[in-house]
Amino acid sequence: MTATTWVPGAAGSTHDVDHLPWGVFTRTDSDDAPRVGVRIGDFVLDLAPVAAADVRPETQLFEAATLNPLMAQGRAVNAELRQWITDLLTVPSERGDVEPHLVPLDEVTMHMPVEVGDYVDFYASEHHASNVGTIFRPDQEPLLPNWKHLPVGYHGRSGTVVPSGTEIVRPLGQRKNPSDPAPVFGPSGRLDIEAELGFLVGTPTSLGERVAVADFDDHCFGIVGLNDWSARDIQGWEYVPLGPFLGKSFATSISTWVTPLAALDAAWVDLPGQDPEPLPYLSLEDSDRPGGLDIAVEVVLNGHVVSRPPYSSMYWSPAQMLAHMTVNGASVRTGDLWASGTVSGPVREERGSFLELSWGWREAFPVGDDERIALEDGDEVVLRYTAPSVSGGRIALGEVSGRVLPARIG
Template sequence: MTDTWVEGAAGSLFDVDNLPWGVFSRGGEDPRVGVRIGDLVLDVAPVAAAEMLDVHHVFEERSLNPLMAEGRQVRASLRTWLTGLLTDETERDLVEPHLVPLADVTLHLPVEVADYVDFYASLDHASNVGRIFRPDAEALLPNWRHLPVGYHGRAGTVVASGTGVVRPQGQRKAPSDQQPTYGPSTRLDIEAELGFVVGSPSVQGDRVSVASFADHVFGLVGLNDWSARDIQAWEYVPLGPFLGKSFATSVSHWVTPLEALDAAWVDLPGQDPTPLPYLAEGGPRGLDIDIEVELNGTVVSRPPYRSMYWSPAQMLAHLTVNGASLRTGDLFASGTVSGPERDQRGSFLELSWGGSEPFDGGRTFLEDGDTVTLRYTAPGTAGGRIALGEVTGTVVPAR
């Protein structure tokens, strides 16, 4: 791959082998589609119009949905086109006037989220939570190793990185209480996750196979599934998470295209028993993505996504095996990413072992004013590393 001519981008985490998509605005202008290169944003619309691309209109939209709906072939051809623009010196005069410093733009929620599903795909996380919530029972419920467990979330409360997270209120009942009480959550938590954004839809009644993953998924976002553990613990039997999860889910401003992760695919750690045929995998299906969890400027955990038990393709196949259709803008998440070591746990519930083992100088759950940032890196196709969009949120007092 030829080096980019964009100053400061070569060798960075946002080199030409990354090129994530986002939505930006500046001044009083309407939001529109941009691509990040280094610490700059390429305003794609005027360049595409000058080059008379058939799809130039999608770059003038306020979300990535129209672009994502164009499908896999268009996505790939646009990536080739952009790479050429940013590496061919003869294109510099056309492109350079439309590069805007990242510091001069406002970034927006990149996708109009259609549906949101959150999975529970980490063996280490599921085992830890089982031991914390059900200490006298088996850590994993009988179905966990047979299917990717998930729940349907609330698309309307997915927010962009940087949005304040208001401490939720609800019912809580400690084991020692006779009756539930109502009030602000006292066990507010994070979940370090990856999100997968659907571009091409499917037909209701049809199933999406494991092999068709790349035909439907446009790209990845960083994702924090904020969780009120006290509300969750009281409500989740027998139907699962509800108000303890639905108040806010933060995603990154940037959507990393699937092709940027071509060098990051790795084998799954191993699945026992062998999944049913519709979940059967062929070839590398895990992802080698490193995550950092930062609390108020201090890194407190480094969860490894490569340790996940269920693959993204298996999650998508299971999501649609009953004939449920996909829509452009659908978002499904991995569930908390945790590894086998304590400093690889992706939630404060696990880091503090349910609040009984404080970490980082006495911390357990989130306090008002706390800021959490999730950062992600992966191997890039040019031999270095690329960064996925980071996710930041600050806890705001209950209203």
């Protein structure tokens, strides 16, 4: 049973004490450096002065400009901090000391929550992979032979991971249609989104160390919403034989709020099923809970919902992704980010990319009174996420937004 918060308007909301996402903020009327807070209702709790008043050793963690020092403390410390914050926001006797440090959301600016080290993007939705395979290889099996044996992924560019709200400049690059005699250079004409979830490493590992599926909680600090912007025409010309490069590396947006794993305890569900049985290092048998997550996603284009992909339909679990990412002994560092790949369900209205919604740019889809096959300059995309909460309601994970700007030519 979750205790009731005294924070005005927070009880029963999607940001009650059963959530408490982490973020980095500044007050809009202040020149103070960015620092760590948690969201409760429509407020940010400024943790540094509260911790200082309680003479807590973590005060300097809350004064940091990123979540990385906090994330590195590990699972036990972060669980204790979560309980301390819950007590601050539910025990009536704490209100007098804590309430002055609640800052309304409309009086803060949110910043990039983490310093991202490495970034890996997976391809974990069977529906997305099958759709893409069918679009591009209609006369072949949609899934390549390795797909159901391992979580396929690629190493992305961490330096272009940006916070929600960052405007996205249309990328330039080489494109070549099959009928063209030679490639041409210019702005991407097939700019796309990919609705995904991102997972952040808290506790690092050493080179040569592997992370078992059952140890996921010991190394994953929390979850962010993620939009993997994609220039499909650039990607289509460059990706053979080594995979995505410039068609992906220009921008990846993440939410400014990080949902802790503990807030998702009620959201874990069984995966749809894996056949053939994964190799032992990817087995979920030793895990103490299911591998899937019941997270609902909304893709909003220019204010209109165009798709509702269900994360519960994903084939590979986040724990399996982390296990595969480290099975060769590759180390992970605090702040490393890995993404799920596009979330797509079995029907059209659950497809998580415009490539799929337009079925290879051939079928325009409605956007209110307008229609699209790909993103146009000025378009704004917002990804929204909700999940079941431990108190029986729902929590809203951090949303991800971005507006497309024209290419910079010349």
